[in-house]
Amino acid sequence: xNEIAANLRTxxxxxxxxxxxxxxxxxxxxxxxxxxxxxxxxxxxxxxAGYRRFGENKVQEAMDKWESLAxxxxxxxxxxxxQTNKARYVARFATEFQALDxxxxxxxxxxxxQQAGRRLEVLIQVNSSGEEQKFGLDPGEVVxxxxxxxxxxxxxxxxxxxxAVFSSDQEQVSQCFRRMQEVQRELQQATGEPxxxxxxxxxxDFELAIEHGATCVRVGQAIFGNxxxxxxxxxxxxPVQS
Ligand SMILES: *Cc1c(COP(=O)(O)O)cnc(C)c1O
Numbered sequence: 001x002n003e004i005a006a007n008l009r010t011x012x013x014x015x016x017x018x019x020x021x022x023x024x025x026x027x028x029x030x031x032x033x034x035x036x037x038x039x040x041x042x043x044x045x046x047x048x049a050g051y052r053r054f055g056e057n058k059v060q061e062a063m064d065k066w067e068s069l070a071x072x073x074x075x076x077x078x079x080x081x082x083q084t085n086k087a088r089y090v091a092r093f094a095t096e097f098q099a100l101d102x103x104x105x106x107x108x109x110x111x112x113x114q115q116a117g118r119r120l121e122v123l124i125q126v127n128s129s130g131e132e133q134k135f136g137l138d139p140g141e142v143v144x145x146x147x148x149x150x151x152x153x154x155x156x157x158x159x160x161x162x163x164a165v166f167s168s169d170q171e172q173v174s175q176c177f178r179r180m181q182e183v184q185r186e187l188q189q190a191t192g193e194p195x196x197x198x199x200x201x202x203x204x205d206f207e208l209a210i211e212h213g214a215t216c217v218r219v220g221q222a223i224f225g226n227x228x229x230x231x232x233x234x235x236x237x238x239p240v241q242s
Contacts (some may be wrong), residue, residue, distance in 0.1 A: 004042060005049035008033070009222045011206075015129045015217065018207040026164075027188075032077055032199075034220030036061060037227045042069045046223070047074055053095060055079040055218050060084045067095040079123075079161070079218055081135040085107055090110045096121040098161040098199055101136050103145070106152055113154035122155045123199050126183055128176035129165035136162065143190045159197030159215070160184060164205055173205050177212035184213075 011031060011121060019026040034055040035043050042078070043054055043065060052073060056062035066076055077096035084104050091112030099184045100106060100122050113120055126145060126210055129135035130216030137145055151156050164176035180200055201209025203222035210217065222228060 003225075004045040004223060007047065008049045008051065011222055014207060016211060018134055018210040022211045024210070028241075029055050030216045032079075032216055032218045033223050034079065034202075034218050035065070035224065036220060038220075038224045040065055043069060043074065044072070046228070047072060053077055055098075055164055055220075058121055059089050063089055063093060084188055091116055091118065091120065092118060096123075098123040099125040099135065100149075100155075100157075101125045101145075103148060106149055106155060110152040110154050119128050119154050119156060121158045122149075123159055123161040123197055124157065126160050126162045126180060128179045128183075128200075130161040133163065134163060138180055142183050145196070146187055146191065157195075159195045160187075161197075161199035161216075163202070164200060164209070166204075170208060174212065175210055176200075177209055177214070181213050 001065045011067065015029055016026040017028060032053060032055045035050050036057050046054070046083050052117070053075040055077045056065065059078060061135050062076050064116060075095040076093060077098060078084055078094045079098040081099050082105055084096065085109035087105055091109055097109070097120055101124065109120060118136045124142060125136035126139055126142055127134045128139065142161060146157065149155060160180060162176060167173055177200055180198055184195055184198055197215050198213050199216035199218060201217040203219050206217040206219055215217050
């Protein structure tokens with residue numbers, strides 16, 4: 001077995017163990033491998049290990065990989081902040097967009113998706129840590145925002161996504177995850193709809209996220225190896241110890 005496949009099996013075991021600790025069914029937790037900075041060959045290794053959908057945080061890089069892997073059945077989830085003028089690209093190739101945080105982007109995605117005859121699975125990004133440099137809505141804005149999204153027929157809005165504070169203090173990280181569970185409950189109560197998806201947890205904190213209800217964990221470095229190019233870090237991130 002190659003290294004990527006072996007790492008995927010290890011992460012799957014850790015997901016199952018974290019789920020068991022809180023009496024959850026591991027089948028309710030989706031592992032989204034994050035392939036940013038990694039070459040198409042690495043994506044193909046993970047495809048051979050059974051994964052079909054991959055996360056990328058930059059639109060241009062995602063498009064490049066989509067083009068070079070066009071002959072495959074691979075699907076793309078854009079998980080990073082999107083500027084309105086790039087929405088048209090996402091509408092063209094992505095299956096999922098996890099970082100919606102503005103009506104302008106929603107509007108532009110909907111317009112372009114209609115033109116293309118496509119739909120898009122969407123998560124609303126929430127700034128659960130209150131850090132200024134982080135994207136996403138404040139928790140208190142989410143209900144009103146989510147209600148406005150119901151007018152966009154092409155957007156299948158399934159739930160919420162967040163990046164927790166980047167800290168070795170488990171309590172601070174847990175606070176972000178608990179805040180997300182609260183926002184999800186608020187949304188459910190306000191709208192009567194399930195909003196089932198909670199995308200939270202990365203290489204350094206996915207087990208904690210699962211213990212707090214994550215249904216999707218986005219894991220890059222623990223599968224594909226550390227990213228050494230600092231230009232590819234999102235604000236505040238650091239390589240994971242391995
Ligand atoms: C890079 C990235 C991840 C994965 O981070 P790792 O440390 O590689 O596991 C998750 N979510 C988002 C939004 C990212 O940009």
